[in-house]
Amino acid sequence: MLTTYEEAVEWIHSRLRLGIKPGLLRMEWMMERLGNPEKKLRTIHVGGTNGKGSTVTFLRCILEEAGCSVGTFTSPYLEHFNERISMSGKPCGDSEIVKLVNVIRPLADELEKTELGGPTEFEVITAMSMYYFAFMSPVDVVIYEVGLGGRFDSTNIIHPLLSIITSIGRDHTAILGDTYGEIAFEKAGIIKDGVSIISGASQEEALAVIRKTAEDKKAPLYTAGGQFRAIEHTPLENGGRFTFSSIFKEYHGLEIGMIGKHQAENAALAVMACHILSANFSLPIEERNIRAGLLRASWPGRFEILSAHPLVVIDGAHNEEGIKALVSTLQDQYPGRKKTIMFAALKDKKFEKMIRDLDAAADRLVFTSFDFPRAASAEDLSEASISASKLTASDWRAGISDELKRIETDGMFVVTGSLYFLSVVKPYIQEVLNQRKEIL
Template identity: 35%
Template sequence: MNYQEAIAYIHGTYKFGSKLGLENINYLLNMLNNPHKDLKVIHVAGTNGKGSTSSFMHSVLKTAGYKVGLYTSPYIEEFTERIQINGEKIPKQRLADIIAIVKEKIEIMVAEGKNHPTEFEVGTALALVYFAEEKTDFVVLEVGMGGRLDATNVIENPLLSVITPIDFDHMEHLGDTLEKIAFEKAGIIKENNFVVSYPQQKEALEVIKRDAYDKNSHLLITNYDELRIHHATIEEQQFSVEILGKQYTDIKISLAGQHQVYNCCMALTALEVLRRHRGIDINDEAIYEGLKDTKWIGRLEVLDKNPLVIIDGAHNLQGATALKHSVETLLKNYKVTLVVAMLKDKDVKGVLQHLIPLVDKVIATKPNNPRAMEADDLAKELVIFGKEIYVCNKIEEAVKKAYEVTTSDDAIVFAGSLYMIGEVRSLLVNCENIISYKERFKISPVK
């Protein structure tokens, strides 16, 4: 099996849907000799900020000298982004070799009358086998959806559970109240363990507290009372904070947006727990350097400066709230053209109400996904805002139009769907350079 065949096989399992539950993944992993049993895992759930928080921890542990696996979802441009060790994506042929083995075991499962694993279960099995074979020191494992019945919850005794901000998303699977959603997220808390949580909304926090108490797990809530942000631009932030009684002064991160400072503090709280309660040697130098070196593509990421071009994966209400704050504070001196694409099962109206009032022009387009909202339907939702609207059915056309209608001194923001920003990033970053892209499409930004 080569890489293309392996990826086709993985994506082909999409048709088996998204089934929450641990029976199937446990059966498959047992056939693969239980690769997860000996992994030292930091398990991360939440609605938003999971990936960034995981990436901060991964970078610090790597800087401290450890071999660290990172499992996240979804990917922005390429599937291999989801499975990394020390910042290096899983080699394509290695992925193919492991998937060949996984496929063989799945065929036996199905022949025995078991349900076919879902796409996420296949990806999770792939990651766990790879991390076990590579003998990683630690694995930062991000939940796909929910927590309690997510495939990653096969981890029985993590070093630590982390729960980032909880909000409304995937309600058809997780429930229609914060309490129900929090119940699913809190499912990653294990008996006699440690859990770090964001200071959630009241309804969610009560659920987490109760679950931690019932499982005799020690709960630590990240405290932002002593947080002082000294400097914030689209390219760098500097802040000081006190975490569990320890003072961190003048931390620098390269991720933009106030929410990334909060995510960083979540990671710091988790790292302090690992140092104090799990005996993991992480010196302060590794923390400062690792946080500064953390990269997380597709989140307020700058791709061009003439005009300023930013992509951001704000695809739900909480993500849109964070992007709104960033546009208000970091782009207050710019006129903004927003290129937006949405999946129809998201809170389209809520996202638009947060973002559209802040921008000058809007381009509606369509992500390449079976759940995509048609560009024309999205444009109908935009009419009430009274903005200048353009409709482009293809993302490449939307990129070209955005450059055409935005002055070189202003800004373009692509947001609303990770599937859309992944394609935008491929178009712009994977050209030889931005200039060649502009020349290729004969783009001449208005003066």
């Protein structure tokens, strides 16, 4: 039996050696041994390429404003492992992680001896979350974020009240496929018989697949640009304002505390979800709950402003669509600012197109790397750039310290790319900025 939090997390991370093993048989085996906790939960399932975490947060905050207790299962974490299993936005405790590992570990050892093989890290954490919300910390609703794809994702053993597919983009193509249609097919795997599905997908190729799956499953489908939409988006200093228009209701002047037009679109998914939950499951969600929840919602690492003076932003844009959203936000929100952008990525990403978009957006472009097995080198990233103002930083800490000193009054520093990179960068930037304040 493990006794410390450090031992528990080390054991969980040791499962990374098993890589990604698509399929639900190991999850079903563990759930049966645990007394089928997934069947005791009222859940909402959120899949898609980008915007999952933000949509989960918007929806959580609205439901909380309506008086619901809400659990969330998200990935990856940005600063603390416990973030992945949270209740009311607060990560579960270290002691609870230890208890959960001691429940799941014997099952993992037993499963290892079967023809199914041992569970992966993500399967272990998913099982931990379901046991936690069913038996240790029951809540009214749990929102589950898909880890990868959808059809064979370990979260797909739930039968939710409602499913949401945020956007479809080209990410994890080696596993999910190269085309929008192929990727949409995997994402649409979360659609269940008769369960309403909300989609934010914009490509017709992807929408066609989602429509066909919904039709086959007799699942009512609501699409962005069809049955609902976010319109009249206006950038604000620390967020945005938009109008939500749907076949049910229209709300003018909704405000969000997250920056970017894409965040208004994510918020619209959450608002549409609330209409369906209210209509189909009698959840008492009122307009005031929607307005308050949207304004309160924040999601670390998504165009997060770490400092206003100097202006320092981190954003976990790690695929083509994410970078496009970042560039669009920079153009809309800060058209007159001189922009220095630092970028780090994983080598299994198709980063060439991302870098070309950054070339056009940055006045100064810094490529770096970090201590992670799959991290691309700064030199490889730089070779993909045609910017005349590019440079490499072999040591990202030194690079960040240098760039923070260089920021001018009309400038800004943006650190973007892999979320794994941002998880180590954020506390370092905060430390440097705090030291500067103390000196001043």
